[in-house]
Amino acid sequence: MTNWTQAKGPGDSPKSNAITDVACPFCGLVCDDLEMARDETGLKVTKNGCEKAVAGFERNVNGAKPQIEGRDVDLETAMRAATDLIGASKLPLYGGLGTDVDGIRAVMALADKTGGVVDHALSEGQYRNFRVLQTRGWVMSTLTEARNRADVFIIVGSDLHKLHPRFFERIVNVETSLLTEQPAKRTVVFIGKGLDQSAVKGPRIGNIITLPCELNRVGEIIAALAAEVRGAPIGGDNVAGVPIADVRALAELCQKAAYPVFAWAPPSLAFDNADLVVSMVSDLVKDLNVKGRAAGLALGGNEGAISAGAVSSWQSGYPLRMSFASGKPDYDALRYAIPNMLATGQGDLLVWIASFSPDLGPPATKIPSIVFGTPGLKLAQTPSVYIPIGTPGADHGGRIIRVDNVVSLPLRNLGRSSLPSAANLLGAIELAL
Known part of the structure; x- marks a missing residue:
């Protein structure tokens, strides 16, 4: 049986109940001065936290199970089903992208291998900036x-x-x-x-x-x-x-x-x-x-949007809304907007990643969907496969890029849960194909 859970490493959870200098991944500012404590109920933000930080760190994520068509299964079974769906897809759409730098790297590698389209859920807002930067500076x-x-x-x-x-x-x-x-x-x-x-x-x-x-x-x-x-x-x-x-x-x-x-x-x-x-x-x-x-x-920059755009740019040479369907990166801000593609019947599989907030749920769609999501994620419909994943900076270590695009900050594993990272699961699928 394959071990799908993340490997332990330098980001392992601290032994002390008091945790200082914590970076918060729940908005683009990535404030890195939070203080935390751990008790029998989980993590508690004790200093310098805002409502987003409290909601993000103190959420109970225990008990979530992988599912196939709404039925609880073990992780091995869910991963095999997800791998089969992605392997059979002719044009997979990789959306949401609410993850850290390592998670986006894994998405890019998988999209490259499977000829997929990559687009962040918050891209429409970002393109109000991109269009100006690209045309006028x-x-x-x-x-x-x-x-x-x-x-x-x-x-x-x-x-x-x-x-x-x-x-x-x-x-x-x-x-x-x-x-x-x-x-x-x-x-x-x-x-x-x-x-x-x-x-x-x-x-x-x-x-x-x-x-x-x-x-x-x-x-x-x-x-x-x-x-x-x-x-x-x-x-x-x-x-x-x-x-x-x-x-x-x-x-x-x-x-x-x-x-x-x-x-x-x-x-x-x-x-x-x-x-x-x-x-x-x-x-x-x-x-x-x-x-x-x-x-x-x-x-x-909320929901890892800045990290997604940066990784896409440095790995492909293009920003988000980019396709690997031709065998090489192809950028088009209108053609490869996943909401538009879903509305016009393009793509045969939606792969949705959302590890930070339960609000970044996938849209309703007529095509099969695989959701790698934080427990409690708001779902418009039952996905073909659902696999609960950890949050970078709470359940596992990672790295995220701040909203001004000049600083990347390390995210620590605070030991909130043992949920696997998006990077490890997507990387395992890429290796299995």
């Missing part, structure tokens, strides 16, 4: 640079506190700076209605400004702001319901600031032509850099 900051240099943060139509609960605590409202012993207060600007401002408080926070437009009209504010910066102001008394005087004041603020940072989260810009907003912000940043300094900061 941009000037971007990093978390560390923004933390130490920015004096104005402009939040563009994005509820950053919901997606990244510790962003304001870790990046904006920090009491120290690498550059000065007495850092100045910061101005925080929100463009859009209904954005959570509850975390914008503390000694580093100065003015809080809101331009309360509807989120699908954020682009109008950015366009007017850019016109002011370029010296070609628009007419009228307001734009998108916001007084033009407020837009003009923001333009003056950005031009006088030492280092304004425009921050947005691609998943929040979920409206038609949202990539145009990203394009306009990027052009505005370039304009501000003519006489001063400014930068953008895109904040997404």
